[in-house]
Amino acid sequence: MESFERARLDAYFTKIAARFSSEGDAASFLITHLLPERPAFIRAVATMSRLCAVLPKPKSISIAARREVERTVPVDTLSREMFSDPATAVDYVESRAGTDNLLLLDVGGYFAPALAELHARFSGRLLGVIEDTENGHRRYQSLETLPCPVVSVARSPLKDPEDFLVGQSVVFSTEAVMRERGDILHGRPALVIGFGKLGSSIARLLHAKGVQVTVFDIDPVRRTQALSQGFIVARDRETALTGAGLVLCATGAVSLRGEDFPHLRNGAYIATVTSSEDELDLAGLPEVYTRTMVGDHVTRYQTTGHYFYLANGGNAVNFLHGASVGPFIFLVQAEILASIRLLTGGGLAPGMHEVSATDRAVIATAWLSYFNR
Template sequence: MTATSPRLKHEVKDLALAPLGRQRIEWAGREMPVLRQIRDRFAQEKPFAGIRLSACCHVTTETAHLAIALKAGGADALLIASNPLSTQDDVAACLVADYDIPVFAIKGEDNDTYHRHVQIALDHRPNIIIDDGSDVVATLIQQRPHQIADLIGTTEETTTGIVRLRAMFRDGVLTFPAMNVNDADTKHFFDNRYGTGQSTLDGIIRATNVLLAGKNIVVVGYGWCGKGTALRARGLGANVIVTEIDPIRAIEAVMDGFRVLPMAEAAPVGDLFITVTGNKHVIRGEHFDVMKDGAIVCNSGHFDLEIDLKTLAEKATEVKNVRPFTQEYRLNSGKSIVVLGEGRLINLAAAEGHPSAVMDMSFANQALAAEYLVKNKGKLQAGLHSIPTEVDQNIALLKLQAMGIEIDTLTPDQHEYINSWTSGT
C-alpha cells in the first residue's frame, strides 16, 4: 500500500504489478470496440470537463477501460472496489501507475477497509457517482446529506442496487436522478444472462475442478442471471433444478425445460447450489440440515447475504480451507458443506468476472448514462430513469458493426405502415 501525507492518493496491493495489469487491460480491449469508440469521442468532446466522478465498481480489466474512457472525457475520476474479493490487483496498480487514476482497492480487503474506501469516494465530493450495489449512494444519504447538493446524479448497473434505489425513492430519500443502467436491454439481456452464465460456472470450476455433467445443480432465482446460469449449467450436462418465488418466472423455467421445486425439496437432492436472487438468506439453516454430505454452495449475486453463513458457522464444529476460495464446514452431524468464495460473487472471487465482449456493452451504457446526467443537469426529476431507447439501440448497432453483422432497415412503405392505423388487412 502506498500513501502520501496526510491523505492517501491511492491504496493498491503493489504498484510493481502494473506491467502485468497493462498487458491484461490491453488484451481485454480487443473485444471492447463500442467503449473504444465512445472513449475516442469523449477525448475530443470532453463532456466531463470539471466533473468530479467517484466510481464504485469491480476493479477488473473491463472496468479499467471504463475508467480510462471517463478520464479521457475530462473527468476527475476516482475508483474504489465494490466488493472485497473482486479486485484484480494488477489492474488496480496499472490504473494508478500508467493512467494516474486514484484507485482504492485490494483483493481480499476486510470490511473495515472497504467501508473506509467508500468514505474516500465521498471525500472526493463527487458530482457523479457510478455505483455497483448502491453502497456509496446509501452512505451519502445516511451519513453525508450535506453533499447531496454537489451531486448531479448516479448510475447503477446491478439488480441489487436498483432494488435499493427503488426503496430509497419509496422512502423519499432519493432526491436526485439515478440512471437505471441495469434494465437497459444491452445490459441485462447480455451481461446478466450470458456474462453471469459463463463466468459463474467458470468461477465454480476454477475453485473446485469438479465435473458438472451429471450433477444436480440448483439455481436459486430465475431472473436474467439465473436464466443464464441455468442455460450454461445444462449445456455442461448438469441436471438443473430452479427455485423461485415469482410464479411467472417459475412457469418460464418450466417451459424452458427445467425442474422447479421449493428450496425445501431441492435442498436434499442438490449437489451444487448457486444463488442469484439479490435477496438475503435464500439458503438458510433448515436447508443446510437436509443437504447431502459434501454439497457445494456458492453465490453469484452482488452481496454475500444470499447464503446464511452465520448460521452455517454456528452449526459447524470445524471450518477449513481445502482449496483456494473453497472452505469446508464440518457439521455436528458429521457431514460437510462446502462454501465457495466466502459467499461472495464466485465469478469474481475465483475467476475474472464477465468476458470483456459482454462488459463492452454494459460499460458503454455506464459511460453514456453518466454523460446523459451531465448533459441534462438540472432537467431530470429525482428518481430512477431508464436509458433512452435510442442510446440502447445505438449501442447494439455499434456492437453488430464491430462484429461485422448487418441487419435490415425498414422500407419507406413499411415505416408508413407501422406508423399508421388506417391500413388493415
C-alpha cells in the same frame, strides 16, 4: 491484452465519450470491478468528469490494473461499512470532491444507505447515481424516497449479452472448482436459487450439459417461466435443498439463511454469483459446524453426520477465473458513459431513469464497428 487490442479499446471509448460529451462539469466516484480491461473504461470516465477516486470491489482486483489506474487516479479501499454509516460516507466524499457537482457510479447499491444524507449535505450538487447491477437497482428502488435521479443500466438490453456470458463463466468456474477435487457436474442434481437473468442463464447452461436442474424463486411469475422452459420448480426451499448436490445462488439477496444449511444433502457444493455478504447468511450457520480448507478454493463445513462444500469462500465463483465476458462488457460501460451525459445535462427528476433506446442504438452501432470483426 495485446497492444493492438488496447489501442482499439481506447479508440472505441474515445468515440463514445465524444458522442456523449458531458454538458457540465462534475466530480465522480467510481465503484467497479477492477479487472484487467478496466483501465480503458476508467480513462473514459475521467474524460467526462473529474474522477475523484476509484473504489474497486475487494474480491475482483487485478494488481496490474490497479497499478495502472493509480498513476492518474486515487484508488481507495471499498467496504459496505464505508457507506452504511452516513456520517462516514459524507466525510469521505467531502474530503475528495471539494465543491464540485457530484456523480456516484455504483455497482451493487453501495451508496444507497447514505444517499439521503449525501443529498442533504451536497444539496443541489448531487446530480445523481448510475447503477450497474440488478442487485443495486433493487437497493435504490427499495428506498422510501429517492432524493436524486438514479440512472440504472441493470435492465438494459445492452446488458443481456453480459448476463448470458456471466452465467457461462459461473458454470465454468463451478465445474473447474469441483474438478480440482475430483468431482464433476454430471450425476449431481443442481438447484438454482433465483431465476432472473443470471439464474435463468445458469439453469439453461447446466441443462445443456446434461445436469438435472431444479429452480427455486420466491417470485411466482418466475416460477411459471422456469416451468414453461422445462425445469423442475421446487415448491419450497427446504425440499429443494434436500435433494441438491450443487446449489447455485443467483438472487442478489440472501439465498440461504443459517437454518437452511443443515437441509443440504451431504457433500453438496454451494457457489454464488455475487459476494457472500449478499447471498449467504454464513453468520447464522449453527456454531457446531467447523470449517476446513480442503482445496485452494473450497471450504468444507462439517458437523456430526453432515457436511457440505463452499466454493470461493462464498464470493462470486466466476472471479476465480477472471470473470471475463469478452468485449460485450464494453456495451454496458458505454451506456454508463451515456448516463453521465444524461445526469450532467440536468432536468431529470428524482427517481429511477434509463438511457433512451436511441442512445442505446448509437452505442450498439459503434460497438459493432469496432468489435464485430
